[in-house]
Amino acid sequence: MARITVENLSTVYPNGVRAVDALDLEIADGEFFALLGPSGCGKTTLLRTIAGLEAATEGSVSIGERDVTTVEPGKRKVAMVFQDYALFPHMTVSENIAYPLRVRRQPKARQREVAERTARSLSLAELLDRRPGQLSGGQQQRVALARAVAIDADVLLLDEPLSNLDARLRLEARTFLKRLQQEIGVTTVFVTHDQAEALALADRIAVMESGRIRQLGSPREVFGRP
Ligand code: ADP
Ligand code: ADP
Numbered sequence: 001m002a003r004i005t006v007e008n009l010s011t012v013y014p015n016g017v018r019a020v021d022a023l024d025l026e027i028a029d030g031e032f033f034a035l036l037g038p039s040g041c042g043k044t045t046l047l048r049t050i051a052g053l054e055a056a057t058e059g060s061v062s063i064g065e066r067d068v069t070t071v072e073p074g075k076r077k078v079a080m081v082f083q084d085y086a087l088f089p090h091m092t093v094s095e096n097i098a099y100p101l102r103v104r105r106q107p108k109a110r111q112r113e114v115a116e117r118t119a120r121s122l123s124l125a126e127l128l129d130r131r132p133g134q135l136s137g138g139q140q141q142r143v144a145l146a147r148a149v150a151i152d153a154d155v156l157l158l159d160e161p162l163s164n165l166d167a168r169l170r171l172e173a174r175t176f177l178k179r180l181q182q183e184i185g186v187t188t189v190f191v192t193h194d195q196a197e198a199l200a201l202a203d204r205i206a207v208m209e210s211g212r213i214r215q216l217g218s219p220r221e222v223f224g225r226p
Contacts, residue, residue, distance in 0.1 A: 002029060002063045002064035002077075002154040002155055002187055003026065003027065003028055003029045003063075003064060003187070004025070004026070004027040004050060004061070004062070004063055004155060004187060004189070005025075005026050005027075005060075005061070005062045006023055006024060006025040006026070006046075006050070006059070006060075006061050007024055007059050007060050007061075007062075008022055008023075008024060008058060008059035008060075009022070009023045009024075009025075009046075009049065009056055009058070009059035009060065009061060010022055010023070010056070010057045010058040010059055010211075011042075011045050011046070011049045011054050011055075011056060011057055012057040018211055019042040019045035019046075019211055020042045020045050020046050020049060020211045021042075021210065021211030021212050022058075022059070022212070023046065023059075023211065023212060023213060024213075025206065025213065025216075027187060027189060027204075028187070029187055030185045030186070030187055031187055031188070031203050031204065032178075032181050032188045032190065032201055032202050032203045033187075033188065033189045033190065033202060033203065033204055033205075033206070034189075034190045034191075034192060034197075034198035034201060034202035034204070034205045034206070035047070035189060035190065035191045035192070035205075035206055035208060036192060036193065036195065036198050036205055036206065036207045036208070037193070037207050037208035037209055037214075038193070038209070039193065041208040041209050041210060041211065042208055042210070042211040042212075043159075043191045043208055044159055044191065045211075046208070047080070047157050047159055047189060047191055048080075049061060050063075050068065050078070050155070050157060050189065051068075051078050051080045051157055052068045052069065052071065052078065053080075055069065056069065063077070063078065063154060063155055064154065077151070077152070077153050077154040077155065078153055078154065078155045078156075078157060079100075079147075079148035079149065079151060079153035079155070079156050079157065080148070080156075080157040080158075080159065081144050081145055081148045081156070081157070081158050081159065081161045082144075082159050082161070083159055083160045083161065083163055083164065086144070087132040087140055087143055087144060087147075088132070089131065089132050089133060090131070091131070091132075092128065092129050092130065092131055093115075093119065093124060093127045093128050093129070093130050093131070093132070093135070093143050094112065094115040094116070094119070094128040094129065095115075096132065096143055096147055097114070097115040097118055097119060097124075097143065097146045097147045097150050098111035098112065098114060098115040098150065099147060100147060100150055100151040101114055101150060101151065104151070114150050115128065115146075115150065116128065118146045118149060118150050119146060121183075122142050122145065122146050122176070122180075123142075124139070124142055124143060124146060127139060127143075136169075137164060137165050137166075137169060138165055138169035138172060138173060141161060141162070141164075141165060141169075141173055142173075142176065144161065145161070145176075145177070145180065149180065149184065149186070153186060154186065154187065155186065155187045155188075155189070156181075156186045156187070156188045156189070157188075157189050158177075158188065158189070158190045158191065159191045160191055160192055160193070161173075161177075161190075162174070162192075162194075162197065163192075163194075170197070174197065174200050174201060177190075177201060178200075178201055181201075190202065195223065198219065199219045199223060202219055203218070204216065204217060204218055204219075205217065205218070205219055205222045205223075207222060
């Protein structure tokens with residue numbers, strides 16, 4: 001678990017697009033934080049900069065006490081789940097979940113143990129030996145989340161992870177995400193363009209526009225209702 005501190009952050013792409021523009025933001029330890037705003041306002045770029053996947057052009061991002069740009073990628077305790085889940089099709093569910101541990105050269109027995117424990121907590125235990133192609137969209141999404149939490153991340157970054165699900169699965173996934181966040185208490189930043197989703201999940205919401213935060217507060221403060 002960790003606090004995220006973003007100070008005077010600008011992320012400018014090589015083509016000159018200033019996707020994040022002098023942004024300040026502090027996200028508390030264990031908070032469930034939603035980033036909302038129209039397509040192109042800089043949500044994904046902000047998330048990728050927090051993850052250390054994009055370099056900050058100006059300013060800084062810290063997780064806990066550490067500046068993300070100075071932490072080696074293999075040691076970052078940040079997990080990110082993308083829109084398309086990006087599971088490895090040739091690996092089983094168990095291997096997919098354990099992949100971050102394999103990259104970190106953890107012993108095989110430990111990989112299997114963590115995969116089994118995580119899968120149990122996400123009701124995926126019966127699916128451990130299947131491949132992604134044999135799973136529903138909702139199941140794939142849970143595997144992607146399991147893979148993200150398997151490394152005991154301090155910070156969980158979710159980029160519209162529910163956008164490819166139908167209405168029923170979205171509801172199920174929301175409940176699941178909320179439970180996950182309450183159980184492991186991980187600091188979570190969730191990108192969405194869906195107000196209802198932000199309302200259902202978030203402790204606080206930031207609405208972005210043109211690389212800046214236009215509005216920030218509790219769901220009630222931002223939407224004028226609980
Ligand atoms: P959002 O996630 O809110 O849709 P993005 O962070 O994806 O916004 O994009 C913010 C702005 O940066 C947009 O104008 C987009 O076109 C631009 N952008 C995003 N990725 C790149 C990139 N790799 N190279 C250049 N411009 C980019
Ligand atoms: P989002 O879901 O955040 O809106 P997009 O569909 O805008 O994502 O972007 C998808 C991919 O294209 C991302 O990897 C992003 O970095 C890249 N991208 C977006 N805009 C540009 C751009 N203007 N130039 C180059 N790459 C871009």
